Amino acid sequence: MADVRDREISVEQEHLDQVYRRLEEKIHEAEFLMTDAAKRSQVGTPGALAERDAQVFRAGVHLNRLNSEFEDFLFGRIDLLLGKDGKKGPDGAYTSVEPAEDAVSENNTAQIAETLHIGRIGVLDADYSPLVIDWRAPAAAPFYRSTPVDPGRVVRRRVIRSKGRKVLGVEDDLMRPELTATLNGESLPVIGDGALMAALGQARSHTMRDIVASIQAEQDMVIRAPAASVTYVEGGPGTGKTAVALHRAAYLLYQDRRRYAGGILIVSPTPLLVAYTEGVLPSLGEEGQVAIRAVGALADDASGAVEATVYDSPAVARVKGSSRMLHVLRKAARGALEGTAGGAGAAAKAPAQGGQLSFGDFGDLGEEDDDEGPQIPAEPPTRLRVVAFGRRLELEADALGRIRRNALSGTAPVNLLRPRARKLLLDALWSQSGSAGRHSDPELAAELRSSFDEDITSEDDFIRFLDAWWPELTPRSVLSAMGDERRLGRWARRVLNPGEVRKVARSLKRDALSVHDVALIDELQSILGTPPKPRKKKDLDPLDLLTGLDELMPQREESQRERAERLAAERTEYAHVIVDEAQDLTPMQWRMVGRRGRHATWTIVGDPAQSSWSDPDEAAAARDEALGSRPRRRFTLTVNYRNPAEIADLAAKVLALAMPGSESPSAVRSTGVKPRFAVVRDKDLGASVREEAARLLDQVDGTVGVVVAMNRREQAAKWLDGLGGRVVALGSLEAKGLEYDATVVVTPAEIADESPAGLRVLYVALTRATQQLTVLSGERDDPDGDGVPDLLRE
Numbered sequence: 001m002a003d004v005r006d007r008e009i010s011v012e013q014e015h016l017d018q019v020y021r022r023l024e025e026k027i028h029e030a031e032f033l034m035t036d037a038a039k040r041s042q043v044g045t046p047g048a049l050a051e052r053d054a055q056v057f058r059a060g061v062h063l064n065r066l067n068s069e070f071e072d073f074l075f076g077r078i079d080l081l082l083g084k085d086g087k088k089g090p091d092g093a094y095t096s097v098e099p100a101e102d103a104v105s106e107n108n109t110a111q112i113a114e115t116l117h118i119g120r121i122g123v124l125d126a127d128y129s130p131l132v133i134d135w136r137a138p139a140a141a142p143f144y145r146s147t148p149v150d151p152g153r154v155v156r157r158r159v160i161r162s163k164g165r166k167v168l169g170v171e172d173d174l175m176r177p178e179l180t181a182t183l184n185g186e187s188l189p190v191i192g193d194g195a196l197m198a199a200l201g202q203a204r205s206h207t208m209r210d211i212v213a214s215i216q217a218e219q220d221m222v223i224r225a226p227a228a229s230v231t232y233v234e235g236g237p238g239t240g241k242t243a244v245a246l247h248r249a250a251y252l253l254y255q256d257r258r259r260y261a262g263g264i265l266i267v268s269p270t271p272l273l274v275a276y277t278e279g280v281l282p283s284l285g286e287e288g289q290v291a292i293r294a295v296g297a298l299a300d301d302a303s304g305a306v307e308a309t310v311y312d313s314p315a316v317a318r319v320k321g322s323s324r325m326l327h328v329l330r331k332a333a334r335g336a337l338e339g340t341a342g343g344a345g346a347a348a349k350a351p352a353q354g355g356q357l358s359f360g361d362f363g364d365l366g367e368e369d370d371d372e373g374p375q376i377p378a379e380p381p382t383r384l385r386v387v388a389f390g391r392r393l394e395l396e397a398d399a400l401g402r403i404r405r406n407a408l409s410g411t412a413p414v415n416l417l418r419p420r421a422r423k424l425l426l427d428a429l430w431s432q433s434g435s436a437g438r439h440s441d442p443e444l445a446a447e448l449r450s451s452f453d454e455d456i457t458s459e460d461d462f463i464r465f466l467d468a469w470w471p472e473l474t475p476r477s478v479l480s481a482m483g484d485e486r487r488l489g490r491w492a493r494r495v496l497n498p499g500e501v502r503k504v505a506r507s508l509k510r511d512a513l514s515v516h517d518v519a520l521i522d523e524l525q526s527i528l529g530t531p532p533k534p535r536k537k538k539d540l541d542p543l544d545l546l547t548g549l550d551e552l553m554p555q556r557e558e559s560q561r562e563r564a565e566r567l568a569a570e571r572t573e574y575a576h577v578i579v580d581e582a583q584d585l586t587p588m589q590w591r592m593v594g595r596r597g598r599h600a601t602w603t604i605v606g607d608p609a610q611s612s613w614s615d616p617d618e619a620a621a622a623r624d625e626a627l628g629s630r631p632r633r634r635f636t637l638t639v640n641y642r643n644p645a646e647i648a649d650l651a652a653k654v655l656a657l658a659m660p661g662s663e664s665p666s667a668v669r670s671t672g673v674k675p676r677f678a679v680v681r682d683k684d685l686g687a688s689v690r691e692e693a694a695r696l697l698d699q700v701d702g703t704v705g706v707v708v709a710m711n712r713r714e715q716a717a718k719w720l721d722g723l724g725g726r727v728v729a730l731g732s733l734e735a736k737g738l739e740y741d742a743t744v745v746v747t748p749a750e751i752a753d754e755s756p757a758g759l760r761v762l763y764v765a766l767t768r769a770t771q772q773l774t775v776l777s778g779e780r781d782d783p784d785g786d787g788v789p790d791l792l793r794e
């Protein structure tokens with residue numbers, strides 16, 4: 001058998017060598033293109049320069065891709081029966097997926113009619129025959145879709161393992177075991193026992209790997225689903241939702257690059273999950289067109305990207321995430337113009353007091369953000385005094401209040417109402433001036449009025465008054481104003497209860513933004529509107545005016561790359577939006593994400609049983625509003641590829657409490673290693689966690705994750721100090737989407753008690769391990785004699 005294996009490896013090695021020879025030729029071509037293009041820089045016309053930039057850019061991209069794709073470039077092969085039609089697709093492969101009627105003879109023998117190699121990108125030989133088919137091409141679909149139940153044309157499916165230019169091994173699955181198939185007159189050998197298990201058993205690192213070599217049929221259906229409207233995917237922990245979402249982004253780009261030039265946005269729940277997943281797309285040959293952003297880093301305001309650095313306590317998050325906030329924000333955006341009356345500007349700046357914050361507050365995620373937006377003046381002026389046409393004119397508080405209310409009526413964005421307010425002020429002053437009746441001739445009257453307006457609006461007093469009385473509001477200044485409990489109480493009357501008002505106001509006094517504040521900032525941005533920026537007058541050089549030099553000097557053309565980067569930075573809407581862990585989005589976050597995909601098609605992946613949001617019905621309503629009436633195509637993923645059965649069975653007990661009646665995905669493998677339980681006294685907790693983490697580090701080659709309740713995060717990081725980079729401490733909410741070779745879940749009861757969704761958060765924590773799980777119980781867990789906590793018993 002070893003002989004056969006070696007022979008098959010050398011067969012694949014030969015093919016790989018051929019592929020590399022061809023790739024080298026292509027690289028030379030690309031290099032030639034680059035030098036050729038560089039020569040053109042001698043020709044100085046703007047057109048030639050732009051053409052050169054474009055060519056260098058394209059050749060550079062090509063070269064980069066070929067170089068980076070050298071690792072593990074070719075990973076699959078299928079051996080196929082004769083197909084039904086004789087047509088070839090654009091990739092040179094035959095198109096039919098069904099065997100021809102006479103492909104199999106009566107005594108169940110057949111000949112292999114076509115062999116295809118599958119890789120990260122397609123490579124054609126000089127004669128245009130396919131050396132490697134891109135994994136996303138239609139011809140590669142049978143590699144993923146074929147099963148022994150529904151094999152199509154595939155007889156043997158092979159995964160090729162290679163490193164650099166060397167083939168290390170092959171793993172075969174036989175799709176038609178009943179056939180005696182021959183290839184070039186010899187019988188078809190079958191090596192190994194399947195690629196999936198080999199992939200699943202590998203040690204995990206802190207970054208996710210792509211799964212191109214082992215995508216399963218039910219996953220492939222989602223990845224290649226047509227992009228029309230909404231593709232909706234549900235599946236339990238470890239069913240590959242995140243992996244599928246990422247591969248789908250790469251597939252969509254491949255399949256219709258022009259359409260997705262509008263960008264694909266992937267919304268991820270935490271910065272940790274962004275960091276974990278962002279290497280997958282480059283490994284699939286896709287960069288640039290896809291933005292992966294954490295939901296707390298999705299918004300931008302005038303000062304640039306807004307990024308959350310803090311988690312709110314569950315009680316505060318629940319209020320800030322609720323669609324009730326929409327009403328409060330609308331009132332606040334109008335009310336904020338009325339100044340602070342109690343000095344909210346100052347209050348918003350006040351440093352957060354430790355005592356206040358410690359109640360239910362999870363604390364910082366990272367560095368504080370001190371980039372505060374402009375503040376609303378503490379007291380807006382209550383009187384306007386100006387002189388026009390030699391007369392002193394004055395508007396008192398009552399009149400100013402009436403004018404403000406009048407200007408604010410209607411729903412237009414507040415910042416766009418400033419010109420209207422200015423006009424109303426001038427109207428009031430005009431009528432006070434008594435000049436209205438001076439001319440009966442309408443033209444003269446209009447002229448008089450316009451010189452009256454000019455008189456006033458050029459006065460410094462008036463300009464200062466307007467800036468103070470109707471300042472340009474920024475989302476941050478309104479949010480700061482909401483930090484004043486009395487004012488927030490007024491804006492939230494009958495919508496939030498006094499307890500909620502107190503908690504939200506207190507949380508907004510902090511300098512740093514929370515994850516849930518970001519959705520409020522984004523909402524405020526659309527409520528306030530961005531006033532058109534006064535166009536900066538270009539400082540004209542008098543010489544230019546004299547000679548007209550400006551016209552003659554050629555402008556430096558923006559290069560393609562610069563243009564692509566600029567467009568990406570300016571992009572506010574996307575052609576396709578993928579939401580990962582969609583069950584966690586709050587209604588306010590759905591509104592924020594929805595604004596980025598108003599004309600997009602969508603892929604939404606999630607698992608209701610892992611939701612850390614307290615009111616799934618409210619979130620579902622907001623999601624439906626964001627998606628509008630677009631039709632949905634639903635998929636369910638049913639197999640858990642992450643957890644061995646021993647861990648999945650334990651997690652299923654919590655699932656039964658968290659979401660009675662819902663089904664666990666079936667674990668695809670079992671390791672025979674049962675989860676471990678230990679009971680720890682509170683005072684020994686740190687030492688025990690450390691000891692257990694160190695033990696697990698010895699047992700596994702990859703990573704160890706220690707999951708604790710959110711308010712123990714910093715403490716837990718200290719417990720693990722010095723154990724090295726393979727182990728990390730995580731708050732329960734941060735564990736979302738991540739995975740480790742082994743995990744320690746610390747005091748399940750603390751995690752479950754943290755929030756109304758605590759049991760679902762615990763379910764997430766228990767489903768992060770690919771090999772081993774230890775549960776450490778405290779007294780609160782009410783453990784039995786074996787150390788099994790109350791929540792994890794039958």
Ligand SMILES: Nc1ncnc2c1ncn2[C@@H]1O[C@H](COP(=O)(O)OP(=O)(O)OP(=O)(O)O)[C@@H](O)[C@H]1O
Pocket residue numbers: 196199200209210211214215216219235236237238239240241242243244607610641642736737738739767
């Ligand atoms: N077809 C596959 N071949 C190899 N590995 C796979 C396959 N499908 C999933 N996996 C692996 O299983 C693990 C879980 O995948 P993923 O994180 O995408 O699941 P998920 O459904 O998003 O999980 P969760 O809901 O718990 O976040 C990952 O390590 C992924 O690489």
